[in-house]
Amino acid sequence: xxxxxxxGSPRRxxxxxxxxxxxxxxxxxxxxxxQEGLSPEETVISLASEKAxxxxxxxxxxxxxxxxDTVVCAExxxxxxxxxxxxxxxxxxxxxxxxxxxxxxxxxxxxGVSLAEAEATEVRFRAVSDEExxxxxxxxxxxxxxxxxxxxxxxxxxxxxxxxDYYNVMGLPLCRLGGILKTIGVHLL
Amino acid sequence: xxxxxxxGSPRRxxxxxxxxxxxxxxxxxxxxxxQEGLSPEETVISLASEKAxxxxxxxxxxxxxxxxDTVVCAExxxxxxxxxxxxxxxxxxxxxxxxxxxxxxxxxxxxGVSLAEAEATEVRFRAVSDEExxxxxxxxxxxxxxxxxxxxxxxxxxxxxxxxDYYNVMGLPLCRLGGILKTIGVHLL
Numbered sequence: 593x594x595x596x597x598x599x600g601s602p603r604r605x606x607x608x609x610x611x612x613x614x615x616x617x618x619x620x621x622x623x624x625x626x627q628e629g630l631s632p633e634e635t636v637i638s639l640a641s642e643k644a645x646x647x648x649x650x651x652x653x654x655x656x657x658x659x660x661d662t663v664v665c666a667e668x669x670x671x672x673x674x675x676x677x678x679x680x681x682x683x684x685x686x687x688x689x690x691x692x693x694x695x696x697x698x699x700x701x702x703x704g705v706s707l708a709e710a711e712a713t714e715v716r717f718r719a720v721s722d723e724e725x726x727x728x729x730x731x732x733x734x735x736x737x738x739x740x741x742x743x744x745x746x747x748x749x750x751x752x753x754x755x756x757d758y759y760n761v762m763g764l765p766l767c768r769l770g771g772i773l774k775t776i777g778v779h780l781l
Numbered sequence: 782x783x784x785x786x787x788x789g790s791p792r793r794x795x796x797x798x799x800x801x802x803x804x805x806x807x808x809x810x811x812x813x814x815x816q817e818g819l820s821p822e823e824t825v826i827s828l829a830s831e832k833a834x835x836x837x838x839x840x841x842x843x844x845x846x847x848x849x850d851t852v853v854c855a856e857x858x859x860x861x862x863x864x865x866x867x868x869x870x871x872x873x874x875x876x877x878x879x880x881x882x883x884x885x886x887x888x889x890x891x892x893g894v895s896l897a898e899a900e901a902t903e904v905r906f907r908a909v910s911d912e913e914x915x916x917x918x919x920x921x922x923x924x925x926x927x928x929x930x931x932x933x934x935x936x937x938x939x940x941x942x943x944x945x946d947y948y949n950v951m952g953l954p955l956c957r958l959g960g961i962l963k964t965i966g967v968h969l970l
Contacts, residue, residue: 749959
């Protein structure tokens with residue numbers, strides 16, 4: 593049985609490695625399209641499923657494909673990756689002193705069957721000064737991350753706490769993924 | 782200004798490195814003694830403060846000493862590091878299907894002044910089968926960790942979620958530590 597991670601995210605790669613899985617990486621190429629009017633959970637399930645479907649088509653054999661999609665939702669706004677430094681600063685000001693939610697959809701395709709679930713985690717930012725926001729933007733960490741921060745980097749000192757799965761905030765809900773993989777006979781422990 | 786981490790924990794070292802701090806490592810030697818009748822918060826503050834005091838005495842100059850102590854509290858029992866594999870299995874069975882709390886005390890000593898705080902994080906384990914507990918014990922991960930698990934390892938698939946600071950569960954509450962360091966003029970961002 594071959595396992596393929598349909599994502600180019602270095603964080604997702606690191607997390608699957610932490611679980612001791614042997615896998616290949618084959619990111620989805622397509623620009624996934626978001627339908628209007630979906631909830632955040634429906635959005636990430638839909639996007640993860642599209643990615644899994646696209647990559648599965650390239651591996652006809654005995655292959656498990658794992659895909660995921662993450663969005664950040666703050667004050668009713670869905671935040672993707674920042675366009676530029678100014679956009680990162682805007683997003684970080686929106687997150688400062690407030691709770692927001694991170695949603696990750698994960699989809700596992702195997703033998704033509706698709707299993708997809710979404711997980712939500714609340715993230716509580718402390719009040720962050722403009723000086724700190726600028727210093728954090730200068731680290732470059734915000735640029736390739738939804739919501740303009742990485743919980744596993746220097747933003748760790750800005751985050752008072754979370755409620756939910758930490759790995760979901762990094763881009764892959766590991767406990768939930770373990771449950772899905774178990775149903776198709778892949779045991780992580 | 783010299784910074785010294787008064788701990789031999791590889792996790793704490795990794796976390797300070799993640800923050801970009803330059804520091805030396807000098808673990809406390811003494812066996813700290815726990816007073817009877819203290820709350821978990823008082824216990825970890827007392828132990829972290831003892832470690833900081835011991836190591837500070839060895840660095841008379843312009844030195845910031847950071848010490849920490851972590852305990853796990855489940856069903857009213859304080860769990861330290863397991864004595865052996867059987868003890869690890871016993872602890873993991875106690876955690877299965879329940880919430881428990883992880884307490885870390887952090888103490889910063891600088892210029893004769895000691896600043897110490899404690900942070901609590903709730904950790905929710907899913908129901909874990911005996912087979913999984915044995916498989917996890919076989920990884921060797923439980924042996925050097927309070928409560929017999931590491932949230933940053935394969936136990937990630939056993940943990941549904943947490944409420945609080947993830948890094949506190951790893952052994953160092955980074956947001957709180959950042960606040961303490963700021964008061965003595967060390968800015969992490």
